[in-house]
Amino acid sequence: LKKSSCLKLFSLMILFSLLFPVFDLLPSSSQRLNPAVLKPILTDPTLNEVYVISTFKLHTKSSATIFGLYSSTDNSKYFEFTVMGRLNKAILRYLKNDGKIHLVVFNNLQLADGRRHRVLLRLTNLQRGAGSVELYLDCTQVDSVHNLPRAFSGSSQSPDSIELRTFQRKAQVGIVPQSGRMDCPGSGNADREGAIKSYMSTPLSSVYWIASREFFPSWIIYQILLFHPVFPFPFLKVKETSFLRNTIAECQACGKLRRCDSNSCFRGVRCTDTRDGFQCGPCPEGYTGNGITCSDIDECKYHPCYPGVRCVNLAPGFRCEACPVGFTGPVVQGIGISFAKSNKQVCTDIDECRNGACVLNSICINTLGSYRCGPCKPGYTGDQTRGCRTERSCRNPELNPCSVNAQCIEERQGDVTCVDNCRYVPNSGQEDADGDGVGDACDEDADGDGILNEQDNCVLTHNVDQRNSDKDIFGDACDNCRNILNNDQKDTDGDGKGDACDDDMDGDGIKNILDNCPRVPNRDQRDKDGDGVGDACDSCPDVSNPNQSDVDNDLVGDSCDTNQDSDGDGHQDSTDNCPTVINSAQLDTDKDGIGDECDDDDDNDGIPDLVPPGPDNCRLVPNPAQEDRDGVGDICETDFDQDQVIDRIDVCPENAEVTLTDFRAYQTVVLDPEGDAQIDPNWVVLNQGMEIVQTMNSDPGLAVGYTAFNGVDFEGTFHVNTQTDDDYAGFIFGYQDSSSFYVVMWKQTEQTYWQATPFRAVAEPGIQLKAVKSKTGPGEHLRNSLWHTGDTSDQVRLLWKDSRNVGWKDKVSYRWFLQHRPQVGYIRVRFYEGSELVADSGVTIDTTMRGGRLGVFCFSQENIIWSNLKYRCNDTIPEDFQEFQTQNFDRLDS
Numbered sequence: 001l002k003k004s005s006c007l008k009l010f011s012l013m014i015l016f017s018l019l020f021p022v023f024d025l026l027p028s029s030s031q032r033l034n035p036a037v038l039k040p041i042l043t044d045p046t047l048n049e050v051y052v053i054s055t056f057k058l059h060t061k062s063s064a065t066i067f068g069l070y071s072s073t074d075n076s077k078y079f080e081f082t083v084m085g086r087l088n089k090a091i092l093r094y095l096k097n098d099g100k101i102h103l104v105v106f107n108n109l110q111l112a113d114g115r116r117h118r119v120l121l122r123l124t125n126l127q128r129g130a131g132s133v134e135l136y137l138d139c140t141q142v143d144s145v146h147n148l149p150r151a152f153s154g155s156s157q158s159p160d161s162i163e164l165r166t167f168q169r170k171a172q173v174g175i176v177p178q179s180g181r182m183d184c185p186g187s188g189n190a191d192r193e194g195a196i197k198s199y200m201s202t203p204l205s206s207v208y209w210i211a212s213r214e215f216f217p218s219w220i221i222y223q224i225l226l227f228h229p230v231f232p233f234p235f236l237k238v239k240e241t242s243f244l245r246n247t248i249a250e251c252q253a254c255g256k257l258r259r260c261d262s263n264s265c266f267r268g269v270r271c272t273d274t275r276d277g278f279q280c281g282p283c284p285e286g287y288t289g290n291g292i293t294c295s296d297i298d299e300c301k302y303h304p305c306y307p308g309v310r311c312v313n314l315a316p317g318f319r320c321e322a323c324p325v326g327f328t329g330p331v332v333q334g335i336g337i338s339f340a341k342s343n344k345q346v347c348t349d350i351d352e353c354r355n356g357a358c359v360l361n362s363i364c365i366n367t368l369g370s371y372r373c374g375p376c377k378p379g380y381t382g383d384q385t386r387g388c389r390t391e392r393s394c395r396n397p398e399l400n401p402c403s404v405n406a407q408c409i410e411e412r413q414g415d416v417t418c419v420d421n422c423r424y425v426p427n428s429g430q431e432d433a434d435g436d437g438v439g440d441a442c443d444e445d446a447d448g449d450g451i452l453n454e455q456d457n458c459v460l461t462h463n464v465d466q467r468n469s470d471k472d473i474f475g476d477a478c479d480n481c482r483n484i485l486n487n488d489q490k491d492t493d494g495d496g497k498g499d500a501c502d503d504d505m506d507g508d509g510i511k512n513i514l515d516n517c518p519r520v521p522n523r524d525q526r527d528k529d530g531d532g533v534g535d536a537c538d539s540c541p542d543v544s545n546p547n548q549s550d551v552d553n554d555l556v557g558d559s560c561d562t563n564q565d566s567d568g569d570g571h572q573d574s575t576d577n578c579p580t581v582i583n584s585a586q587l588d589t590d591k592d593g594i595g596d597e598c599d600d601d602d603d604n605d606g607i608p609d610l611v612p613p614g615p616d617n618c619r620l621v622p623n624p625a626q627e628d629r630d631g632v633g634d635i636c637e638t639d640f641d642q643d644q645v646i647d648r649i650d651v652c653p654e655n656a657e658v659t660l661t662d663f664r665a666y667q668t669v670v671l672d673p674e675g676d677a678q679i680d681p682n683w684v685v686l687n688q689g690m691e692i693v694q695t696m697n698s699d700p701g702l703a704v705g706y707t708a709f710n711g712v713d714f715e716g717t718f719h720v721n722t723q724t725d726d727d728y729a730g731f732i733f734g735y736q737d738s739s740s741f742y743v744v745m746w747k748q749t750e751q752t753y754w755q756a757t758p759f760r761a762v763a764e765p766g767i768q769l770k771a772v773k774s775k776t777g778p779g780e781h782l783r784n785s786l787w788h789t790g791d792t793s794d795q796v797r798l799l800w801k802d803s804r805n806v807g808w809k810d811k812v813s814y815r816w817f818l819q820h821r822p823q824v825g826y827i828r829v830r831f832y833e834g835s836e837l838v839a840d841s842g843v844t845i846d847t848t849m850r851g852g853r854l855g856v857f858c859f860s861q862e863n864i865i866w867s868n869l870k871y872r873c874n875d876t877i878p879e880d881f882q883e884f885q886t887q888n889f890d891r892l893d894s
């Protein structure tokens, strides 16, 4: 408190923990007040301070009007104090001079929490205008509001008809005319009591107060004191009034003088102990207030920033955001009004033309904040995308580049250039949103809107305004649901309208609410088991399972999941179209319910695949007449499986259901769903499904494609595009469910996992090949087992580890090449850096998973790129398998 306010308080106030009531207990919460008490409070223009003190206890988050003064004739308000428990607010309402009610709102107050609180309101100059109110809560000033409009004096009501009401049902209101007693538990301060007593015995005409106290049985205690401060206290000694001042000012009825402690003054303000209690120094630069409470000054009101640039008010100080696009200028940041006034931000136009904004030899016009590119300069031909080159023309002899003896031919096609638009970052799709020749993957501002990708809410769409109506992470310009928060941007039917705002997500013409497969197109709406989930998306089409629960993430619902899989290819016997023949792909070309792998006539054309009258010269395409000019049936000559993708580019020429590498549809599998060690991975799929990027530092997780394979070759480029972190990334194959898959994982450095339960897991650097067959499934056991380099019983087996113990390098691309032949359990994986082979598992035999799905793996590593992904069906057993077997048999023999 400043000295001046202490002096003012000097003649003023008093506080009672308890006042003895004069009236008996009344059954009402409303009390008619002595007009002599109220008159000066409401009308006396010389009254300059009023104190209202109340002690109460409210149930958690409850709201209540603690006290108020009302007209008993028409119920109109004079004065009212209300606690809004749920909002952590309190509101003071009072009648202004003009007859309207004024509201003072106090924020961030915890008043309704089941505990006892004492609130003191100090009102100054309310009847004079430009008044203020200070709010003290439990001995600390917590708020102050200034420049309040004038109160009361315009009131036409007679004080006779004014009532005090309290929120208790049985409150007791007393007007104490002559005697009273200070009741301080545990205090025996005779001086203080004497002071109060003598004060209380002063003539009625001089002192007024109103007090009420909860009597019983409620444990809510309530007191109010309104006090006329004009009274001069002639009989109190300086020492006593000083006590009273401190008591009121610091709200410590029965306490001692408050000394400086860490909370006395606003943070950073010097506190000094004096004989009258503590004193606070001035507020820090950039703040205004009395030193106990200081509030931040909003320097932005003084317009320190360049027009159009956002000013950010800080506490303390302010900051101007960067100059507008096309302008340049220094960063402006500072504290205080005078700094804001004298250091205004200056932004100057950039002459983009001087910096080669347009292509060479074209016309460039600089404008304020921007520039325009025109056509090529005279004598040049081309445009802003192709460039401007010296014009060549057969017709114009000057521009004819050909020898006079040569024939000049004008070709319409321009030159085809083949340069990688990101030389150091893999981007198989060469995406380049702004067409500036720098690929998105390595362009700091991929859409060229002047806002760097990291700050840009539409990285690939030009949107200088950054408008974002729904406040998700995508600006309106690129948000597929502008008014609905959808950070996943999922758009099942790819119609440009995100699922969150698409009333027909799968685009099958049946609205979501009526669609029994809202995310899988099924116009027929067939639902054999009548469980409300259409066959097309039912994880148990023959068993009613409305909740579709699938704990092991194998796409087979728990209600029909037997996990009885005789051939180990990931398909349980009851649904396997070749229960005893390994065929993870489940290909059934003629759809006769018998998989090709165990069907003697795959295309059902009556010509057996292998035996006479076969072999069928088109095994997968019905051709009973076996037309043939050259040894291969005519009908399947260039497209063996007739899937409309010619064999030369078909990744599975003998499987009509798989044509190109595509991970656009994938299943997310979280390997530690319970743990909250880290967040779950965020996958982004690019380049028509041939590139996957994972952006988050996450818990272990998989993105798994839906295509299951028998024999497969799987290759891709692996690149960690950050210097942050040193953890795991890799890929998976043979995925059958979230407990059964192979993983190739690579850690950069050695590290013990930070969660030592259920066991201490130590990761070594280097590439590892692991067979995961987890008894527990996803969770902390599997998580730590994946992290750990080595075997973990009932979870993970380490099949191979690169003995070099070398971690992956930041921002370096590696190409992997995996061969998996589940029929014989053959696995071999190789890693290349450039053209150099850097790791090779050699022939590894494991038959835990007899085929399955492919995907990528990450664990606690952000910014991983799996680029240029390629898979190919391949059931040819590599030659080294024979060698391996021979050697091993030799070894066994000897």
Ligand SMILES: *[C@@H]1O[C@H](CO)[C@@H](O)[C@H](O)[C@H]1NC(C)=O
Pocket: 544, 545, 546, 547, 548, 549, 559
């Ligand atoms: C799903 O429903 C089956 C019965 O149909 C019940 O046994 C199972 O507990 C349910 N699962 C969940 C996760 O609600």
Ligand SMILES: *[C@@H]1O[C@H](CO)[C@@H](O)[C@H](O)[C@H]1NC(C)=O
Pocket: 713, 819, 872, 874, 875, 876, 877, 878, 879
């Ligand atoms: C299939 O695998 C074999 C053995 O590894 C290999 O020689 C052959 O090139 C592969 N076929 C294709 C189309 O990649």
